[in-house]
Amino acid sequence: MIISSPQSMQKKALKWLKAGKSVGFVPTMGALHEGHLSLVRASKRDNDITVVSIFVNPAQFGPTEDYGSYPRSLKMDLSALKLFSVDAVFIPDVSDIYPEDFQTTVNVGKLSQPMCGKSRPVFFGGVARVVLKLFNLVMPTRAYFGLKDYQQFLIIKQLIKDLNLPVIIVPRAIIREKDGLALSSRNAYLSKEERKIAPRVYAALELGKEAAKSGKNPKQVQRIIEDHLKKNFVIDYVTVADPLTLASLKTFRGKALLAVAVWLGKTRLIDNLLVNQDTH
Amino acid sequence: MIISSPQSMQKKALKWLKAGKSVGFVPTMGALHEGHLSLVRASKRDNDITVVSIFVNPAQFGPTEDYGSYPRSLKMDLSALKLFSVDAVFIPDVSDIYPEDFQTTVNVGKLSQPMCGKSRPVFFGGVARVVLKLFNLVMPTRAYFGLKDYQQFLIIKQLIKDLNLPVIIVPRAIIREKDGLALSSRNAYLSKEERKIAPRVYAALELGKEAAKSGKNPKQVQRIIEDHLKKNFVIDYVTVADPLTLASLKTFRGKALLAVAVWLGKTRLIDNLLVNQDTH
Numbered sequence A, B: 001m002i003i004s005s006p007q008s009m010q011k012k013a014l015k016w017l018k019a020g021k022s023v024g025f026v027p028t029m030g031a032l033h034e035g036h037l038s039l040v041r042a043s044k045r046d047n048d049i050t051v052v053s054i055f056v057n058p059a060q061f062g063p064t065e066d067y068g069s070y071p072r073s074l075k076m077d078l079s080a081l082k083l084f085s086v087d088a089v090f091i092p093d094v095s096d097i098y099p100e101d102f103q104t105t106v107n108v109g110k111l112s113q114p115m116c117g118k119s120r121p122v123f124f125g126g127v128a129r130v131v132l133k134l135f136n137l138v139m140p141t142r143a144y145f146g147l148k149d150y151q152q153f154l155i156i157k158q159l160i161k162d163l164n165l166p167v168i169i170v171p172r173a174i175i176r177e178k179d180g181l182a183l184s185s186r187n188a189y190l191s192k193e194e195r196k197i198a199p200r201v202y203a204a205l206e207l208g209k210e211a212a213k214s215g216k217n218p219k220q221v222q223r224i225i226e227d228h229l230k231k232n233f234v235i236d237y238v239t240v241a242d243p244l245t246l247a248s249l250k251t252f253r254g255k256a257l258l259a260v261a262v263w264l265g266k267t268r269l270i271d272n273l274l275v276n277q278d279t280h
Helices: A008-018 A034-047 A073-082 A123-138 A147-162 A183-188 A193-196 A200-213 A219-230 B004-019 B036-046 B073-085 B123-140 B147-162 B184-191 B192-195 B200-213 B220-229
Strands: A023-028 A051-054 A089-092 A105-107 A142-146 A166-171 A234-241 A252-266 A269-275 B024-026 B049-054 B088-090 B104-106 B144-145 B168-172 B234-241 B254-264 B266-276
Touching: A008 A023, A008 A051, A008 A089, A008 B004, A023 A123, A034 A051, A034 A166, A051 A073, A051 A123, A051 B254, A073 A183, A073 A200, A089 A123, A089 B036, A105 A123, A105 A147, A105 B036, A123 A147, A123 B024, A142 B266, A147 A166, A147 A269, A147 B104, A147 B123, A166 A193, A166 A219, A183 A269, A183 B266, A200 A219, A200 A252, A200 A269, A219 A234, B004 B024, B004 B049, B004 B088, B024 B036, B024 B123, B036 B049, B036 B144, B049 B123, B104 B123, B104 B147, B123 B147, B123 B254, B144 B147, B147 B168, B147 B254, B147 B266, B200 B220, B200 B254, B200 B266, B220 B234, B220 B254
Parallel strands: A023 A051, A023 A142, A051 A089, A142 A166, B024 B049, B024 B144, B049 B088, B144 B168
Antiparallel strands: A105 B104, A234 A252, A252 A269, B234 B254, B254 B266
């Protein structure tokens, strides 16, 4: 069932809630790939009802970013979702999500500052706002997010906690191509040549992981990743961070997040790896 | 029943929701007066369940404002509420509402700029955030707000619309003393002398209303109110505004809001009056 009106979506959601149904929710911007589908699969497994939303959210794109060209493939998305017999696909119009007098901002402070927040200053505010709206419309028991957008996952988790939303956030592992490239709708932008180079992002993270395991400190690990990446990419950031606070690590202790964003031509790629590390 | 844990409050709320009960919610900062009680009465009349919250919200007070001295009278508040047999009084701790890592901000943009927003820059952000949290914990069908805080009412109404909250906001008329003074917890700050002068705020608004009825334009009405107020008060603002957008009016057409904030010694008083006015 396709639902486009926010009112109808919320009415359905209230009905499910009152009927005691558990609702799993997978918010997407469409251009679905196996990463999204793994979230749908998890939702189907855990809940009575599964809702997928498809909404390319203008509020999370900066003025020079790719809102206009972001891949849209609604027909294919709907065919893919049909195979999962999801209970509702929510596809609202931009004008219904952001009516003319819309004026509310939502920001998760500290966690939005580093990493992607530096080069994309409106991004996480736009994400937090639309996810909050979608949560209020779908009223999910559980919401599913892929860990490729690790910072986004942390921010939504904090948003849920700070605003007392009765939603359980379920993170799911990054899905990769055989050659290691993390699945992303934006991979569609890559030329044949670029597509061959792109897996080197993950290769750099793997090198960083090995370096960490072999006793290098975070600064050294960061340098190793940077050195590898700069041969093929323009680096936005490389960070070795605390996976809870995203603060840069001075020493390894327990889990660490290795995360990068790079430009390959006109395409921005992000990826990350969690490593479990003893103190060095 | 007194509830202090946010988790318990939300559990109750979900139970009521699933049982199909309508829930009326009256958020307060305590120091209850007949204005609050009129909201409770309306909620009891309209809903199966009534919840009153008492929470002096530090986030809505500026650093030089009266958070510390804000009147607190929990025992009397609870006795008053007992007479109404409300279903739950929610009295959370500050540390449960704002844990150490709390970092989310919520702002209703345009409507928070004029009037009280000018002299109290953190106020409406603090209000929007706590009301959103309380809504998520109490999950009301209807929420009751007094029109003395007219700008606050508009902002919460916009917040509900912008974030797609399934809450009906119910405004209730200002309750006044016999001499016209609008009821306010802060009236407790007034000395005997000041208490005698305070009703002149409402008298000034009444003069403004008469001036409007007699054909004066908004600028003239504002001047008349100001001239009357400045004999006894330090004026924060006097505005003749559109009651939907709060924009200053150049001409009268339909409804108009006359609103003022003044200082009487160390006490800040606000009041307003809606007038229905033909074009001049």
